[in-house]
Amino acid sequence: MKRLLGVALGILTAIGGFVDIGDLVTNAVVGSRFGLSLVWVVAVGVVGICLFANMSGRVAAVSGRATFEVIRERLGARAGLANLAASFLINLMTVTAEIGGIALSLQLASSVDYLLWIPVAAVAVWLVIWRVRFSIMENVTGLLGLTLVIFAVAVFLLKPDWGALAGQLAPTVPQQETFWSYSYYAIALFGAAMTPYEVFFFSSGAVEEKWSVKDLAQSRINVLVGFPLGGLLSVSIAVCAAIVLLPAGVSVTSLSQVVLPVAEGAGKLGLAFVLVGMVAATFGAALETTLSSGYTLAQFFGWSWGKFRRPAQAARFHLSMIVCLLVGMAVLATGVDPVLVTEYSVVFSAIALPLTYLPILIVANDPQYMGEHVNGRVVNVLGMVFLVIILVASIAAIPLMIVTGAGS
Amino acid sequence: MILGDLLGTPVLDADGGRLGRVADVRFVLDGTPHQLMAEPRLLGLVVGPHSASSFMGYERNGLTRPRMIARILRWRHRGSFLVLWEDIAVVGNRSVRLRPGFTRYSTALDDHAQA
Numbered sequence: 001m002k003r004l005l006g007v008a009l010g011i012l013t014a015i016g017g018f019v020d021i022g023d024l025v026t027n028a029v030v031g032s033r034f035g036l037s038l039v040w041v042v043a044v045g046v047v048g049i050c051l052f053a054n055m056s057g058r059v060a061a062v063s064g065r066a067t068f069e070v071i072r073e074r075l076g077a078r079a080g081l082a083n084l085a086a087s088f089l090i091n092l093m094t095v096t097a098e099i100g101g102i103a104l105s106l107q108l109a110s111s112v113d114y115l116l117w118i119p120v121a122a123v124a125v126w127l128v129i130w131r132v133r134f135s136i137m138e139n140v141t142g143l144l145g146l147t148l149v150i151f152a153v154a155v156f157l158l159k160p161d162w163g164a165l166a167g168q169l170a171p172t173v174p175q176q177e178t179f180w181s182y183s184y185y186a187i188a189l190f191g192a193a194m195t196p197y198e199v200f201f202f203s204s205g206a207v208e209e210k211w212s213v214k215d216l217a218q219s220r221i222n223v224l225v226g227f228p229l230g231g232l233l234s235v236s237i238a239v240c241a242a243i244v245l246l247p248a249g250v251s252v253t254s255l256s257q258v259v260l261p262v263a264e265g266a267g268k269l270g271l272a273f274v275l276v277g278m279v280a281a282t283f284g285a286a287l288e289t290t291l292s293s294g295y296t297l298a299q300f301f302g303w304s305w306g307k308f309r310r311p312a313q314a315a316r317f318h319l320s321m322i323v324c325l326l327v328g329m330a331v332l333a334t335g336v337d338p339v340l341v342t343e344y345s346v347v348f349s350a351i352a353l354p355l356t357y358l359p360i361l362i363v364a365n366d367p368q369y370m371g372e373h374v375n376g377r378v379v380n381v382l383g384m385v386f387l388v389i390i391l392v393a394s395i396a397a398i399p400l401m402i403v404t405g406a407g408s
Numbered sequence: 409m410i411l412g413d414l415l416g417t418p419v420l421d422a423d424g425g426r427l428g429r430v431a432d433v434r435f436v437l438d439g440t441p442h443q444l445m446a447e448p449r450l451l452g453l454v455v456g457p458h459s460a461s462s463f464m465g466y467e468r469n470g471l472t473r474p475r476m477i478a479r480i481l482r483w484r485h486r487g488s489f490l491v492l493w494e495d496i497a498v499v500g501n502r503s504v505r506l507r508p509g510f511t512r513y514s515t516a517l518d519d520h521a522q523a
Contacts, residue, residue: 076462078412358477362464365473380474387477 007221013142014226015233020285021101022094022192022346023234024278025339028258030185031241033251034177036168039235041186045193046231048386050223052194052357053202055364055375055383057219060206063369067203068299070369071359083355084300088293090352091197093345095289096328099125100338101282104255109275118332122325125286129321134208134307141284148277152236154265160243168242184400184407187393188343191350193231194390199356200292204299208306213373240265254339294321343407351397353390361387414499416460419453422497422508430504431456432463432515434490452492453504454515459484468517490515 030038060066065073068087072080102125103117110117128137173182211219240261241252252258255278262274291307298305298317305317332338361383364375375383401407411433419427432454439447454467465471466481495510 074462074464079462361474362477366465366471368465368468375473384474384476 007218009139010218010222011226011229012146013139014222015230016142016145016148016281017138017284017288018227018230019145019148019234019237019281020195020288021097021282021338021342022195022349024101024237024258024281025252025255025342026185026188026192026346027234027237028241028245028252029343030189031238031252032245032257034174034182034185035242035246036165036239037170037172037174038182038186038189039169039238040171041189042193042231042235042238044389045190046228047382048190048194048389049198050227051379051382051386052199052360053223053227054220055379056199056203056360057206057211057223058216058373059360059364059369060203061211061216061219062213062371062373063363064207065369066207066295066299067200067356067360068296070363071356072300074359074363080300083359084296086352087196087200087355088296090345090348091200091289091293091296092324092327093341093348094195094197095286095293095324096331097338097342097345098282098286098289099325099328100332100341101255102279102286103332104338105275105278105282108256108259109279114338115333115335118329121283121286122329125283125290126322126325128287129290129307130311130318134205137287137307138205138284141280141287144280145277145284147273148233148281150262150266150270150273150277151240152233154262154270155236155239155243157265157270158240158243158261160239165239165242178404180400181404181407183396184347184404187350187397187400188346188407190389190393191346191348191353191397193234194353195346195349196353196356197289197292197349199360200295201288204291204295204306208308210308216373290321290324293324294318347397347401347406350390350393352394354387354394357387357390409499414453414504418503419455419491420503420505421510422506424505427506428455428457428488429460430454431460431485431488432467450493452490452513453496454488454490456485456488458486458488463515467515485515488515489513 027042056067059070068084071083075083099118099121100114102121103114106112106117106121107114173179206219237258241258244261244264245252245257250257259271259274259278263271266273294317295305297303297320298314303316304314306314311318331341363369365380367374414430414433417430419430421427430453434451434454435448436451437446437448439449461484463485464481466478472478489512491506491510491512495507496504497507498505
C-alpha cells in the first residue's frame with residue numbers, strides 16, 4: 001500500500017512539476033499563432049525528455065554520479081568547462097525567467113506590479129532552498145502545480161468544434177505564417193518540453209533521495225507515466241489558446257493572455273485555480289533551476305553539494321545559488337520583459353541540449369559505470385534518433401532566430 | 409610540465425616528419441604499492457594522426473555501443489598508436505621527438521586489463 005502511494009505521489013508530482021514558465025508561455029504563443037499544427041513537437045519532446053530523464057536517472061542511481069560529475073569525468077576538464085559555461089549560463093537565464101514568472105503570476109493575482117514581487121519571489125525561493133526538506137519541497141510544489149489541470153478542464157468547458165480542432169492537428173504551416181517562423185517555434189516548443197535543467201535536477205535529485213538500483217522501476221514509472229500526462233497538460237494550454245485567441249487574432253505576448261481562455265471557459269473559480277497553479281508551477285521550477293545551477297557548479301568543481309547536507313557543510317553550493325538568485329533579480333530589475341526572457345531561454349535550452357545529452361548517452365552505454373544496467377537495444381536506437389533530432393534543432397536554432405527576428 | 413601542456417603537442421619522428429599530436433597518455437599501476445593503489449608509472453604517449461580530441465572512453469575494446477557513436481569516434485582516431493616512454497627522444501615545448509626505430513603499439517585497451 002505504502003509502495004503504491006509512493007508511486008502515485010511520484011506520478012502526480014511528475015505531472016504537476018512538468019509545466020514551467022517555458023511551457024506556459026511557449027504553448028500559449030504557439031497555440032495562438034499556429035493553432036494545433038505544432039502539437040506533434042510536444043509529443044516528440046515528451047518522448048525525448050522521457051528517454052533523457054530515464055538514462056540520466058539510471059546513471060545516477062547505478063553509478064551514484066549526477067550529470068555534471070559524469071561530464072567532468074568523460075570530457076575532461078577543458079571540454080567539460082566549456083560545456084559547464086554554456087549549460088550554466090542558459091540555466092541562469094531559465095532561473096531569471098522562472099522568477100519573473102512567479103512575479104507575473106503574483107501580479108495577475110494581486111494587481112501589484114510584478115517588479116515589486118520579484119524580491120519577494122527570490123527571497124521565498126532562497127528560504128525554501130535553505131530550510132525545506134527536498135522531498136517536501138518537491139511534493140508540495142508538484143501537487144499544487146496539478147491545479148493547472150484547469151487548462152484541460154477549460155478545453156471542455158469552452159465547448160469547441162472538435163472536428164475543426166482535430167483538423168488543425170496536421171503539421172502544416174498556417175497561411176499567415178512563414179515556414180521559417182514555424183520551424184523556429186517548433187524548436188522553441190521542443191526546447192520547452194526538453195529543458196536541460198530538468199535532467200540536471202532529475203539526476204541530482206536521484207542522488208539527493210539516495211536512489212539505488214532497486215528504485216529504478218519506480219523512477220521509470222514516474223517518468224513514463226508522469227511526463228506524458230504533463231505533456232498533455234501543456235498541450236491543453238496550446239489548445240485553449242487555439243480555441244479562444246487564434247480566431248480573435250490575438251498573439252500572446254503576456255501572461256495575462258495565457259490565462260484568458262481559462263477565465264472565459266471556467267470563470268472566476270477557474271481563474272483562481274490557474275493562478276494557484278501558475279504560482280506553484282513557476283515557483284517549483286524556480287526551485288529546480290536554482291538548485292540546478294548549484295548542482296552543476298558544485299558537481300563540476302567537486303564541492304560538496306546537496307540539500308541532504310546542512311548548508312554549513314555545503315557552503316559553496318548554497319553561496320553559488322544565492323549569487324545566481326541575485327543575478328536573476330538584477331537582470332529582472334532592469335525591466336526586461338520576463339516573457340521575452342522565457343522565449344529566448346527555451347530556444348537556448350534547445351541549443352545547449354547536445355552538450356549534456358551526448359555524454360549521458362555515452363555513459364549510459366558504458367559497462368564500467370553501469371554494469372548490467374547499460375542501455376538496451378531499443379533505448380539505444382531511440383537514443384540515436386534523438387541525438388540526430390537534438391543536433392538538428394541545436395544547429396538550426398541560431399540561423400532561424402536571425403532569419404525570423406526571434407519569431408516575430 | 410603538466411599533462412595539460414603536453415596534450416595536443418605535435419609528435420615528430422627522428423627525421424622531423426610529422427606523425428600526429430599527443431592525444432592521451434597511458435599509465436600503468438605497477439610502482440610501489442600504497443594504501444589506495446600502487447604508484448602509477450608513465451607507460452607512454454598516445455599519438456593521434458587525425459585528432460588529439462578525447463576518445464570519450466572508446467579506446468576500450470569492450471565499448472561498442474551505441475554503434476554509430478563508437479564507429480565515428482574510432483574513425484576519428486584511426487591510425488592512432490601508443491609509443492612507449494623509452495622510444496621518446498625529446499619532450500620539448502613545441503614538439504615531442506621520437507627515437508629512430510620506435511614501435512607503434514595498439515591503443516586499444518582490453519576491459520579486463522584495466523583496473
